[in-house]
Amino acid sequence: MAAVTSLSFSALGQSSERKVPAPTTRSFASAFEAFRFRANFYAVGVRSSSRSSRMVVQCMSSATAKYVPTVSETKMNFLKEYKRPIPSIYNTVLQELMVQQHLMRYKRTYRYDAVFALGFVTVYDQLMDGYPSDEDRDTIFKVYIKALREDPEQYRKDAKMLEEWARSQTASSLVEFSSREGEVEGILKDIAERAEGKGSFSYSRFFAIGLFRLLELANATEPTILEKLCAALNISKRSVDRDLDVYRNLLTKLVQAKELLKEYVDREKKKREERVESQKANEAITKCLGEYNYSGQ
Numbered sequence: 001m002a003a004v005t006s007l008s009f010s011a012l013g014q015s016s017e018r019k020v021p022a023p024t025t026r027s028f029a030s031a032f033e034a035f036r037f038r039a040n041f042y043a044v045g046v047r048s049s050s051r052s053s054r055m056v057v058q059c060m061s062s063a064t065a066k067y068v069p070t071v072s073e074t075k076m077n078f079l080k081e082y083k084r085p086i087p088s089i090y091n092t093v094l095q096e097l098m099v100q101q102h103l104m105r106y107k108r109t110y111r112y113d114a115v116f117a118l119g120f121v122t123v124y125d126q127l128m129d130g131y132p133s134d135e136d137r138d139t140i141f142k143v144y145i146k147a148l149r150e151d152p153e154q155y156r157k158d159a160k161m162l163e164e165w166a167r168s169q170t171a172s173s174l175v176e177f178s179s180r181e182g183e184v185e186g187i188l189k190d191i192a193e194r195a196e197g198k199g200s201f202s203y204s205r206f207f208a209i210g211l212f213r214l215l216e217l218a219n220a221t222e223p224t225i226l227e228k229l230c231a232a233l234n235i236s237k238r239s240v241d242r243d244l245d246v247y248r249n250l251l252t253k254l255v256q257a258k259e260l261l262k263e264y265v266d267r268e269k270k271k272r273e274e275r276v277e278s279q280k281a282n283e284a285i286t287k288c289l290g291e292y293n294y295s296g297q
Contacts, residue, residue: 074102077147089261093127105148109202114158114187119210121159130258163217171220175228195234208243
């Protein structure tokens with residue numbers, strides 16, 4: 001797999017010139033198949049070991065730490081709180097995303113961190129871009145995170161904090177976080193220690209995307225900077241390269257499908273307008289003929 005080249009994050013959402021056959025929900029599902037998370041997951045319904053129950057898991061209470069809900073329960077939690085219909089073009093991807101994040105969320109080594117949060121927020125905002133209602137999109141986000149028994153406000157807060165921090169960084173200051181003090185620097189140091197084996201750490205594509213978002217905001221998207229940051233965090237750059245490539249391809253397919261859907265909606269809207277105009281014309285002609293016949297009597 002070739003290394004990720006210099007590329008702004010916004011470019012990840014740009015579509016290629018190649019057209020896909022049709023904007024069906026099935027095409028979205030197949031596009032999302034590649035966006036899976038590598039891990040050894042909990043067997044649903046199996047009681048946690050004493051070792052796992054002692055693990056510190058941020059954004060999860062001690063009560064829930066001993067119980068692993070099923071995927072169906074997570075989905076049901078979402079559906080109970082959000083009862084409005086979701087357009088299939090978004091719902092298909094959202095449901096698949098929820099399944100994958102559920103498996104990550106209840107993995108034995110899972111521990112929430114701000115980079116993971118930034119990655120998920122970035123993914124969600126990209127995938128839900130163009131949603132008919134901004135208010136509904138925000139509500140879906142909150143209900144989605146709560147269905148996973150986590151705090152949506154914490155996700156947004158941490159993502160915003162990292163974004164603001166990254167905008168004030170340079171390529172060199174970003175990779176030299178370990179030599180400085182600060183809230184974000186402390187978060188990155190903790191991640192590096194856990195990734196090195198001194199605590200629980202579970203790598204994911206959300207984490208990879210969070211890293212790249214930091215680099216993009218710091219205007220430091222050169223592959224060499226990414227390599228240095230991965231080394232400082234004790235993360236495999238090869239895994240990050242692969243996952244960013246998968247995500248880029250996913251976004252390309254999603255953008256293409258959204259474009260085709262928009263074209264379809266526009267065509268249907270035009271047809272409806274033409275039918276209305278035709279009906280009005282027919283009614284006008286009928287009215288004129290009626291008046292003509294009446295005057296001729």
